[in-house]
Each structure stands twice: as C-alpha cells, then as structure tokens.
Amino acid sequence: MKLKQLVAALGIALVASSAAYAQDIKPRLIRFGYGLVENSNQGRAVKLFAEEVEKASGGKMKVRAIGAAALGSDVQMQQALIGGAQEMMVGSTATLVGITKEMAIWDTPFLFNNAQEADVVLDGPVGQKIIDKLQEKGLVGLVYWENGFRNLTNNKQPVAKLEDLNGIKLRVMQNNVFLDSFKSLGANAVPLPFSELFTALETKAVDGQENPYNTILSSKFYEVQKYLTVTNHVYSPWIVLVSKKWWDGLSKDERDVLANAAKKSRDFERKDTREEAAKALAELKAKGMQVNELSAAEANRMRSKLTQVNASIAANVGQDLWNEVQAAVEKARAS
Numbered sequence: 175m176k177l178k179q180l181v182a183a184l185g186i187a188l189v190a191s192s193a194a195y196a197q198d199i200k201p202r203l204i205r206f207g208y209g210l211v212e213n214s215n216q217g218r219a220v221k222l223f224a225e226e227v228e229k230a231s232g233g234k235m236k237v238r239a240i241g242a243a244a245l246g247s248d249v250q251m252q253q254a255l256i257g258g259a260q261e262m263m264v265g266s267t268a269t270l271v272g273i274t275k276e277m278a279i280w281d282t283p284f285l286f287n288n289a290q291e292a293d294v295v296l297d298g299p300v301g302q303k304i305i306d307k308l309q310e311k312g313l314v315g316l317v318y319w320e321n322g323f324r325n326l327t328n329n330k331q332p333v334a335k336l337e338d339l340n341g342i343k344l345r346v347m348q349n350n351v352f353l354d355s356f357k358s359l360g361a362n363a364v365p366l367p368f369s370e371l372f373t374a375l376e377t378k379a380v381d382g383q384e385n386p387y388n389t390i391l392s393s394k395f396y397e398v399q400k401y402l403t404v405t406n407h408v409y410s411p412w413i414v415l416v417s418k419k420w421w422d423g424l425s426k427d428e429r430d431v432l433a434n435a436a437k438k439s440r441d442f443e444r445k446d447t448r449e450e451a452a453k454a455l456a457e458l459k460a461k462g463m464q465v466n467e468l469s470a471a472e473a474n475r476m477r478s479k480l481t482q483v484n485a486s487i488a489a490n491v492g493q494d495l496w497n498e499v500q501a502a503v504e505k506a507r508a509s
C-alpha cells in the first residue's frame with residue numbers, strides 16, 4: 175500500500191469509528207430466551223442476532239441467548255417481558271393469542287399456500303398492523319421469523335384418513351384455534367407448552383403432536399414418534415419480541431441496533447429454515463419415521479373440517495381484519 179492510500183484508509187477508519195463512538199449506546203445486557211435447542215433453526219438465528227447486535231453496538235450491547243425454554247415456556251417468557259424481568263424472546267405467534275387476540279389470524283388453517291405468500295403478507299402493512307397491537311399489552315414486536323408449515327406425528331398408527339385421528343391424544347399449542355381445530359378432526363386435543371412436549375411424548379402422556387419438519391428433527395421427536403403424516407395444515411410464524419418496559423428506556427440508536435439486527439436475523443432465519451426443511455423429511459425417514467401423504471380426497475375432507483374454525487377466527491379478530499388479511503393473501507397470490 176502506498177503512503178497516500180494508507181493515510182486515506184486510516185482517515186476512513188477514523189471517521190467510521192468516531193461515528194460509532196458518537197452513537198448514544200450504553201452497556202446493555204439482553205437476556206434473549208427461546209424454546210428450541212441451540213442446534214436448531216431458532217437457535218442459529220438467535221446466535222446471528224446476538225452477533226449482529228454486538229457488532230453494531232461496538233460490543234456495548236451483549237445478548238445472552240438462553241435456549242431450550244430454560245427461561246420458561248413461551249407464555250411464561252411473554253409475562254416476564256411484560257413485567258420487565260426479561261428483555262427479549264422469540265416464540266410462536268400462536269402462544270400470544272391470550273395476550274393479543276389478533277395474532278389468531280395466523281392460525282387460520284391453509285391461510286398461505288407457500289412461504290413466499292407468508293413473507294409478503296407478514297412483512298407487509300397488515301402484518302405490521304398486528305405487530306403494533308402488541309404495544310398496548312407491554313410488548314414490542316420486531317420481526318416475524320419462519321417456524322414453518324406444520325405436520326402431524328403420532329405413535330399410534332399411520333393417519334391416512336380423518337377417522338384415524340379418532341381418540342388420538344394430540345398435544346396442541348395453548349391456543350383455542352388449535353384446540354378447536356383438532357377437536358373438530360376427532361382427536362383428543364390436549365394443550366401443553368412446548369417445553370413439556372418431549373417428555374409427554376416419551377412417557378406416552380400424549381400420542382402425538384404437530385410441528386414443522388425442522389422442529390421434529392431438532393427436538394428429536396423422531397425418537398419417540400413413529401408416524402408422520404404430511405398435512406401442511408397451517409403456516410406458523412415465530413415473532414421476535416422485546417419488553418416494552420425496557421424498550422422505552424432505550425435511546426434511538428440502541429433501538430436501531432436491535433431493529434436492524436432483527437431484520438438481518440429474519441432474512442438469515444428464513445433462508446436457513448427453508449434449506450433445512452428441504453432436507454429434513456428425508457432425514458426423518460432415515461431416522462426410521464414412517465411417512466405418509468394424504469390422498470387428495472382425504473386431504474380435502476380434513477381441509478373442510480379444519481376450515482370450519484374460520485368463522486370463529488374472523489369473529490375473534492374482527493371481520494375487518496379478517497377481510498384485510500384475505501385481501502393481502504389474494505394480492506400476494508396474484509403477484
């Protein structure tokens with residue numbers, strides 16, 4: 175490097191670092207809780223978020239990532255955020271419905287045909303509108319991540335037709351839409367936090383559950399579940415949340431650091447999740463799971479049963495919001 179270039183490079187470095195220095199950022203410790211294990215799509219994205227926050231804050235803001243529900247279930251962590259005892263978390267929108275009823279819109283069976291539609295709608299105006307509803311409850315939502323399309327597993331028998339679900343004790347998320355949906359299919363639906371699920375399957379307290387391939391793999395459900403039925407019955411988002419109590423005390427620069435890192439983590443997470451999902455089914459088969467697809471006729475029977483919950487979702491979230499989401503999906507589908 176010539177001297178002139180060196181001087182120029184040093185100058186740029188100096189300007190860049192003084193810009194970082196001028197930022198209004200204090201030392202902060204962020205306890206970030208999540209439900210899955212570290213070696214999962216969720217764990218990897220939390221790690222990336224932590225790295226981005228540290229980098230952008232010049233090491234002042236530190237994220238302590240705490241997985242495997244060590245800080246509690248989704249519902250317990252939400253309460254800790256509201257009370258200000260924990261700063262951040264990521265979890266299913268479905269477990270938030272008790273706090274913000276509008277979140278139930280994302281539980282609509284077969285709302286999205288593919289992940290691209292989900293991205294457009296979740297990241298668009300109506301997705302933001304629903305995120306904004308969290309504020310009055312003491313939560314700030316930053317971004318939606320992909321949990322994914324949910325599929326059914328159980329340990330009793332292959333589910334090839336609707337009647338095969340009769341009497342199967344099926345764990346569902348703590349959410350009335352899921353409870354009603356699976357009751358209407360004839361299953362004996364039992365709400366349980368995710369943190370208790372593996373043990374419940376292992377001890378046969380429940381026979382089955384439903385989650386995306388990624389989770390069935392990372393949570394090792396294949397060790398305690400024999401049958402997997404490809405149902406893709408709903409697309410589940412995750413949402414990255416911040417305690418509003420804590421957020422209100424942050425500077426604009428600090429909030430920007432978190433918001434930018436959250437967007438980076440979202441893009442990373444969706445890509446990672448989709449790559450993993452594309453390989454996960456083959457891996458689950460290799461681990462010994464018996465996988466079946468539904469015939470078109472049976473898939474339709476299940477679909478028409480499941481979509482019977484639509485009217486009650488619309489009533490709960492409000493007809494206007496329901497219509498707005500439907501319109502956004504149609505627009506995304508047409509584009």
Ligand code: TK8
Nearest residue numbers: 209210248265266347368
């Ligand atoms: C993880 C949960 C999980 C969800 C569930 O905390 O409970 O089945 O799919 O991802 O949010």
